[in-house]
Amino acid sequence: MLVLAGSSIKWLAVAPSKWSHIADAIGQLQAHATQYLALFALWAVLFGLGVKALGFRLASFLPSFALVFAVSLLLYFLGQWIRRLTTISSRPW
Numbered sequence: 001m002l003v004l005a006g007s008s009i010k011w012l013a014v015a016p017s018k019w020s021h022i023a024d025a026i027g028q029l030q031a032h033a034t035q036y037l038a039l040f041a042l043w044a045v046l047f048g049l050g051v052k053a054l055g056f057r058l059a060s061f062l063p064s065f066a067l068v069f070a071v072s073l074l075l076y077f078l079g080q081w082i083r084r085l086t087t088i089s090s091r092p093w
Contacts (some may be wrong), residue, residue: 012039020082029077040069
């Protein structure tokens with residue numbers, strides 16, 4: 001619908017940038033919280049439709065999906081940690 005209205009979904013394509021201090025990561029989460037929540041809602045609705053079409057209960061799916069989404073977001077943020085990147089690249093193996 002956004003594309004048909006002349007807009008785009010680029011706003012939903014949110015990704016954390018590299019960070020070195022936890023305050024930076026928290027600041028990014030706070031600054032883009034609306035986008036992350038919208039992304040969660042979009043995927044929850046799309047996957048929820050599929051779950052419902054398969055005959056499963058949505059009430060059983062949503063908590064599990066929320067956990068998977070939160071863990072994946074945490075791992076994505078950890079992957080952008082500058083200290084982790086410099087520590088891995090300095091290993092001789």
